[in-house]
Amino acid sequence: MPDRQPLILSALAHDIHAAAVCWGLRKHGLSPRWIDSWADPAMPPLSMCCDAESGLRATGGAADAGVGSVWFRRPRNPESFPRALEADLPFLRNEWARFANNVHALASGLTDALWVNRPSAAIDAENKMVQLCAARRAGLRFPATLMSSDPAEIRRFAGAHRRVVYKPFQTHSWQDAASGKMFSTYARIVDAEMLRDDASLRQCPGIYQAVVHKRYDVRVTIIGECSFAVRLDSPPQGDFIDWRIASLASTMQARPAELPAGYDGRLQRLMRELGIVFGCVDLAVDASGEAHFLEVNQAGQFLFLEQAVPSMPMLRAMCALLAQGRTDYSPEAMTAVGFADYLASDEHRQWWERVGGGIKGKDGSVPGVSVE
Incomplete structure (x- = not known):
C-alpha cells in the first residue's frame, strides 16, 4: 500500500462521487480520508508558520506527510461549533473563512501533493468570463x-x-x-x-x-491527461436548450463521441491556461460539425455519464489519478473499479442507508434537480 494517501474534501453527505472514489481506492489497499472542511476532526489541525529566515512551513491538514493527493471537490467552511454561544457564531464562521482563504491561496506551498484542483485555480475557474478568455487563448471557438x-x-x-x-x-x-x-x-x-x-x-x-444552432451536446470529462467524450442527444424543449432538463425527464440519450482532430490538445491547453487538472467541459456541436465551447465545470459530475455509457471508465481514471498523485497516471493499475460495480456493492448499500432519506435515486440525485 502506498505510504501517502488521498484526501477528499466534500461537505455533501450525499456526494456519490466521493463515496464511489473512496470505495475504489479502498479496493486497492489505500486509506482515503473524506473530510467536509479544514475543521474536520478526522484530520490533524492545519498550521502555517512563516518567518524571514525559513519562509512558509506547514503541518497537519493537507500538509500532513501522509497526504499524496487532495481532491478539492466541494468543501465548505464550518458553520456549527459544539460549545460556542449563539452570539459567537458569526465571529467563528468569519475566522474560519479567512483562515481557509489563506490555505487556499497558499495550497501549492503547503504540500507537494497533487491538488485536484489547486484551490486558487479552482476558485478562479468558477468565473465564466475567465473561462472564455482562457478558451480564446487555447484556440477554442465559443459564442x-x-x-x-x-x-x-x-x-x-x-x-x-x-x-x-x-x-x-x-x-x-x-x-x-x-x-x-x-x-x-x-x-x-x-x-x-x-x-x-x-x-x-x-x-x-x-x-x-x-x-449556437446545435445538433447535439458533447460533455468531455478531463481527468489528468485522459479525456472522455460523451455525446448527449435530447429532444426539443421549447425555449429551453439545456440538456439537463432532458436528463431530468429521462429523455436524454448518451453515447461515445469523437472530437474533431486536434481538439483534445486544445482542451488540454485550456486546462493548463486555467491551472486545473480535472474538469467537465460542455460543447455544442452545430450542423457542420463545429464544436463550440460553452463552459468547464471544475467540480463537475461525471458518474452519471459512466452509468449511461459503461465503456467510459471515469471512476477508474479518477481513482488512479488520486492514488498515483500525478496527471500522467496509469488507469490499468486500478483493476475492477467501475461505477456499476460500486452500485452493486455492500459499501454502496450501507452508504445509501445512511444518506438516502429525501434523495430520489441511489445515484445521489435530489428530486427535481439535475444530476449535474
Whole structure:
C-alpha cells in the first residue's frame, strides 16, 4: 500500500462521487480520508508558520506527510461549533473563512501533493468570463457572451445576435412552499418581451450568450491527461436548450463521441491556461460539425455519464489519478473499479442507508434537480 494517501474534501453527505472514489481506492489497499472542511476532526489541525529566515512551513491538514493527493471537490467552511454561544457564531464562521482563504491561496506551498484542483485555480475557474478568455487563448471557438445588468446593453446585445440565451451565473434550485414542486434556473432563449423591464434587468445581472444552432451536446470529462467524450442527444424543449432538463425527464440519450482532430490538445491547453487538472467541459456541436465551447465545470459530475455509457471508465481514471498523485497516471493499475460495480456493492448499500432519506435515486440525485 502506498505510504501517502488521498484526501477528499466534500461537505455533501450525499456526494456519490466521493463515496464511489473512496470505495475504489479502498479496493486497492489505500486509506482515503473524506473530510467536509479544514475543521474536520478526522484530520490533524492545519498550521502555517512563516518567518524571514525559513519562509512558509506547514503541518497537519493537507500538509500532513501522509497526504499524496487532495481532491478539492466541494468543501465548505464550518458553520456549527459544539460549545460556542449563539452570539459567537458569526465571529467563528468569519475566522474560519479567512483562515481557509489563506490555505487556499497558499495550497501549492503547503504540500507537494497533487491538488485536484489547486484551490486558487479552482476558485478562479468558477468565473465564466475567465473561462472564455482562457478558451480564446487555447484556440477554442465559443459564442459571443455578455455579462451585464445594464438594460440598454442587454437589449443591444440581443438585437445584434437575434437569438440569445440567458444563463444564471450558478444554477439555483428551490421548492415552492405551496405545491412542493421543484424549480431550477436552466439556460433558456429569451425574447424582446422578457427584456422589457429595466428594473428587473438591473436587479439581477445575468449571462447572455448568442445561440449556437446545435445538433447535439458533447460533455468531455478531463481527468489528468485522459479525456472522455460523451455525446448527449435530447429532444426539443421549447425555449429551453439545456440538456439537463432532458436528463431530468429521462429523455436524454448518451453515447461515445469523437472530437474533431486536434481538439483534445486544445482542451488540454485550456486546462493548463486555467491551472486545473480535472474538469467537465460542455460543447455544442452545430450542423457542420463545429464544436463550440460553452463552459468547464471544475467540480463537475461525471458518474452519471459512466452509468449511461459503461465503456467510459471515469471512476477508474479518477481513482488512479488520486492514488498515483500525478496527471500522467496509469488507469490499468486500478483493476475492477467501475461505477456499476460500486452500485452493486455492500459499501454502496450501507452508504445509501445512511444518506438516502429525501434523495430520489441511489445515484445521489435530489428530486427535481439535475444530476449535474
